[in-house]
Amino acid sequence: MTHSWSYHNPVDVRFGGDAIATLAECIGTARYALVTYDEPSFAGLTGQLTKAAHAPAITVNDVLPNPDCSNLKAQIDRFWGLQGAMDLIVAIGGGSVIDTAKVLAAGRYGFDALMTQVRAGVVSGDLSPPPLIAVPTTAGTGSEVTCWATIWDEAEGAKYSLAHVDFYPRTAVVDPALMLGKSRELTRTTGLDALSHALESIWNKNANPVSARHAVFAARTILRDLPKLLSSPDDLPLRASMAEAALSAGLAFSNTKTAIAHNISYPVTLRYGVAHGIACSFTLPTILRSLPPLCGFRDTALDELFGQERNAGADQLAAALRGMGVGLSFKDYGVDRPEAEAIIEDAFLGQRGKNFIGTKYALFAAAQGDGLI
Ligand SMILES: NC(=O)c1ccc[n+]([C@@H]2O[C@H](COP(=O)([O-])OP(=O)(O)OC[C@H]3O[C@@H](n4cnc5c(N)ncnc54)[C@H](O)[C@@H]3O)[C@@H](O)[C@H]2O)c1
Numbered sequence: 001m002t003h004s005w006s007y008h009n010p011v012d013v014r015f016g017g018d019a020i021a022t023l024a025e026c027i028g029t030a031r032y033a034l035v036t037y038d039e040p041s042f043a044g045l046t047g048q049l050t051k052a053a054h055a056p057a058i059t060v061n062d063v064l065p066n067p068d069c070s071n072l073k074a075q076i077d078r079f080w081g082l083q084g085a086m087d088l089i090v091a092i093g094g095g096s097v098i099d100t101a102k103v104l105a106a107g108r109y110g111f112d113a114l115m116t117q118v119r120a121g122v123v124s125g126d127l128s129p130p131p132l133i134a135v136p137t138t139a140g141t142g143s144e145v146t147c148w149a150t151i152w153d154e155a156e157g158a159k160y161s162l163a164h165v166d167f168y169p170r171t172a173v174v175d176p177a178l179m180l181g182k183s184r185e186l187t188r189t190t191g192l193d194a195l196s197h198a199l200e201s202i203w204n205k206n207a208n209p210v211s212a213r214h215a216v217f218a219a220r221t222i223l224r225d226l227p228k229l230l231s232s233p234d235d236l237p238l239r240a241s242m243a244e245a246a247l248s249a250g251l252a253f254s255n256t257k258t259a260i261a262h263n264i265s266y267p268v269t270l271r272y273g274v275a276h277g278i279a280c281s282f283t284l285p286t287i288l289r290s291l292p293p294l295c296g297f298r299d300t301a302l303d304e305l306f307g308q309e310r311n312a313g314a315d316q317l318a319a320a321l322r323g324m325g326v327g328l329s330f331k332d333y334g335v336d337r338p339e340a341e342a343i344i345e346d347a348f349l350g351q352r353g354k355n356f357i358g359t360k361y362a363l364f365a366a367a368q369g370d371g372l373i
């Protein structure tokens with residue numbers, strides 16, 4: 001008997017071309033809200049869109065990196081306080097913008113009602129959000145093809161992952177030219193986030209053969225092209241390659257969620273201020289080293305990426321990350337050993353930790369062996 005599995009992703013993806021022209025066509029005569037950053041280059045895009053389509057009914061541009069509860073309440077009040085229904089929401093920006101747009105869209109019953117569900121761990125019911133068109137300007141989060149949104153509560157030291165089928169954008173418009181303005185550091189951290197999504201979707205209980213294919217393409221492309229792009233940030237074909245890789249990583253983890261590296265990352269970001277892409281990638285070689293013997297499509301995927309010998313593969317991945325300036329020890333981020341051990345212990349208790357196919361015992365053994373802790 002063969003094992004059974006399913007793969008699903010409902011997002012209409014439009015890659016390449018001129019994003020503004022594609023957006024104008026998607027918007028047509030619709031009444032729409034625009035979510036973006038309050039930055040000059042994004043104001044320029046807003047101007048182009050207003051010219052090519054028509055003006056948005058509302059622009060929400062007070063989006064901060066890592067959308068925080070302190071801001072979202074006022075944004076939801078403003079958005080849902082408008083007279084008349086919104087036909088569409090257009091989000092132009094990175095994961096923070098796209099996730100803010102998802103939360104806004106889901107806020108029909110108010111921020112407090114949404115947060116009650118979020119704190120209880122399940123967002124359920126019919127949210128009936130306006131359809132979302134996501135235009136990613138980073139090659140990282142994959143939020144344009146996932147039904148997750150991440151929100152942060154810095155005051156409480158908490159991070160929440162919202163999951164609901166209504167959070168899938170209707171359309172993703174991916175134009176690599178919009179990513180040319182990213183700094184080297186933003187390119188590095190977002191690219192490493194995408195690498196982590198790809199690998200975390202492979203060592204994941206929810207993996208399936210299709211998610212694994214997307215993940216192999218994504219990880220192989222990132223390991224090959226991200227170092228080159230860091231040296232040539234104006235290279236459009238390399239930007240396109242990274243955009244396709246981040247999108248593919250999104251298509252992979254849209255079906256699996258992330259796993260242990262992400263759960264380890266959240267306290268490292270919240271307590272030590274480490275950028276998400278670094279916090280979720282510095283543990284990857286150790287996690288690879290710790291994996292139990294696998295069989296089937298997961299094993300094939302890892303063999304294709306790193307060869308058949310896991311330790312040698314982990315060394316290769318470690319060298320690639322070090323080459324991109326990633327420190328591979330908790331100490332590099334100011335986290336001492338007892339704290340690192342506590343973070344790893346806790347990470348196994350959370351939902352994403354439970355997605356991981358490896359064991360705590362093996363991860364601690366690998367972490368002691370290779371100097372992660
Ligand atoms: N929903 C998901 O599935 C998912 C997955 C991973 C991460 N996330 C979340 O996404 C957020 C991070 O998103 P991100 O990494 O895309 O960055 P971001 O949206 O937080 O943006 C970071 C900074 O980059 C700048 N920027 C973005 N695009 C630019 C461009 N093309 N040129 C110049 N500057 C640009 C912005 O102005 C901003 O200041 C985090 O909150 C993270 O938790 C969500």
Ligand SMILES: [Fe+2]
Nearest residue numbers: 141193197280
């Ligand atoms: Fe991530």
